[in-house]
Amino acid sequence: MARARRIVPRMLAPSRILRTTPAQPGGGRSREALVERAREAIEQGSRSFHTASMLFDRETRERVWLLYAWCRRCDDLADGQDHGRPPEGHPPQDLGDAGKRxxxxxxxxxxxFDGLPTAEPAFDAFGLVARECGLTREMAEDVIMGFELDALGWRPRTDADLARYCYHVAGAVGVMMAVVMGVPGSDSETLDRACDLGIAFQLSNIARDIAEDDAADRCYLPIEWLVEQDIEPGQHMKPHHRGELAAMAARLVGHMERHEAAARLGVARLPFRSRWAVLAAARIYGAIGxxxxxxGPAAWDRRVTIGRREKAGHIAGAFWEALKNRPPEPDAMPEWTRGSILIDVRMAGPIAKPPMDPLPDDE
Incomplete structure (x- = not known):
């Protein structure tokens, strides 16, 4: 009688049991698809910045779009919004969700950063541009801290607080944009000037958006400024305070102009096409402020915008300014510097955070 053959179970190869996701720039998405999604994001999110971005050479323009897409998506996630607006049919997110977001x-x-897929094109785009340009995790964290300040309902009390806010939400973005344009991470002087330009843009935005921010229960005017003007908390948009509000807006614009003038010293070190694009953006945002x-007191009766004809004038002016490339020496450098702000950040310590609920495994 024949003996039954004994069948010995064979172990599967490790690759058959657990497949690791290979690290790839952009999480495996095609560069063309990521660039197109990024172009759509900037076109919807910032018409002024989109206009200026068209002046870059193609490679730089695409990289700027990829970085912008990440910034826009992070901002929306932090605030529970879609391109800066609450999703239709959904109430604004509350602070209780901030930790998780x-x-x-x-x-x-x-x-x-690890080159792993995220299921979010904007984050995959960021992974791609970070790999191409050498953006660091520290740079990204500086920007994320700005989204954190907004998500947690943080408000500035002092000038130093305002400087810290402007650095995280815009100055740190300026630093990353400069690296995307080819400025080496070791060129601290040029990166400082790029930070100045981001801060200038943000100060202009704050001055323009005081009424809109108040409607969203936000205020970026330092509490000390309001106290100096004898304005009660939450009352700065009352008609009888319009004179004081105009004075504070003028103070913001004064700071903006110092940073704007200092930034031009760094812009002079960029290649012509990048110089032209950055100067066009600087002129447009400066004009808003x-x-x-x-x-004056009528600044918030209707939103300040820059029309197409005026933008075209700023683009033409920026062309000749970039061609000449002899920025005047500023009368005075800004009071707020990247170095001093970062020292203040370290001394202030981490931002107070709400408890963070654990994310589900599939997130």
Whole structure:
């Protein structure tokens, strides 16, 4: 009688049991698809910045779009919004969700740096541009801290607090943009000037958007400024305070102009096409701030915008300014510097955070 053959179970190869996701720039998405999604994001999110970005050479323009897409998506996730607006049919997110949303941003950004897919095109885009240009996790964290300040309802008390806010939400972005344009991470002087330009842009935005921010229960005017003007908390948009509000807006624009003038010293070191694009953006955002100041107490009766014809004039002026490339020496450098702000950040310590609920495994 034949003996039955004994069948010995064979172990599967490890690759058959657990497949690791290979690290790839952009999480495996095609560069063309990521660039197109990024172009759509900037076109919807910032018409002024989109206009200026068209002046870059193609490679730089695409990289600027990729970085912008990440910034826009992080901002939306932090605030529970869609391109700066609450999703239709959904109430604004409350602070109780902030910890979870911020943790998601950090986890997705970390995966992007590792070249792992995130299921979020904007984060995959960031992973791609970070790999191409040498952006660092520290640079990204500086920007994420700005989203954190907004998500947690943080408000500035002092000038130093305002400087810290402007650095995280815009100055740190300026530093990353400069690296995307080819400025080496070791060129601290040029990166300082790029930070100045980001801060200038943010100061212009704050001055223009005081009424809109108040409607969203936000205020970026330092509490000490309001106290100096004898304005009660939450009452700065009352009609009888319009004179004082105009004075504070003019103060913001004064700071903006110092940073704007200092930034031009760094812009002079960029290649011509990048110089032209950055100067066009500087002229457009500067014009917004100066128009707010010129309108005085009427600045918030209707939103300050820069029309197409005026933008075209700024683009033409920026061309000749970039061609000449002899920025005047500023009368005075800004009071707020990247170095001093970062020292203040370290001394102030971490931002107070709400408890963070654990993310589900599938997130």
């Amino acid at each position: 911020l943790r998601a941003i950090r986890l997705l950004t970390g995966r992007a 100066r128009e707010v100041r010129a309108r």
